[in-house]
Amino acid sequence: MSESRLILVDGSGYIFRAYYALPPMNNSKGIPTNAVYGFCNMMLRLIDEHPNDKILIILDAGKNTFRNTLYSEYKANRSEAPEDLIPQFGIIREAIDAFGLDVIEKKDFEADDIIASYVRYGEEKKIPTTVFSSDKDLFQLLSAN
Secondary structure (H helix, E strand, C coil), rough: CCCCCCEEEEEEEHHHHHHHHHHCCCCCCCCECCCHHHHHHHHHHHHCCCCCCCCEEEECCCCCCCHHHHCCCCCCCCCCCCCCCCHHHHHHHHHHHHHHCEEHHHHCCCHHHHHHHHHHHHHHHHEEEEECCHHHHHHHHCCCC
């Protein structure tokens, strides 16, 4: 059996990816579910492909971070989440819990910051670590580990 890995998922990125990848969908109560459906499919595939690994879902805890305090224009031009995505966040959180996955989020920090901290921890402890994200900023974390 191969060594267990630490799998870090940019959950915020995956949610937006799922939202934009699928056409609008609603459940029988009219609640939008396209991001829920896409996110859950991605997580089920990941769980299936990594049954012996520790999977952590890393989420942004809010729009403002310590960077906004340091520089008021930080991501000032970033638009708000689409209105039909907002009710899906809570449902996705329930799905993550139902999958038995751990969520990591910290007030004032972006998911990227938390992922970078866990990658550094993995390096220090010699834990093989894999990051699942489409965020090119995370390329700087690449290493042999």
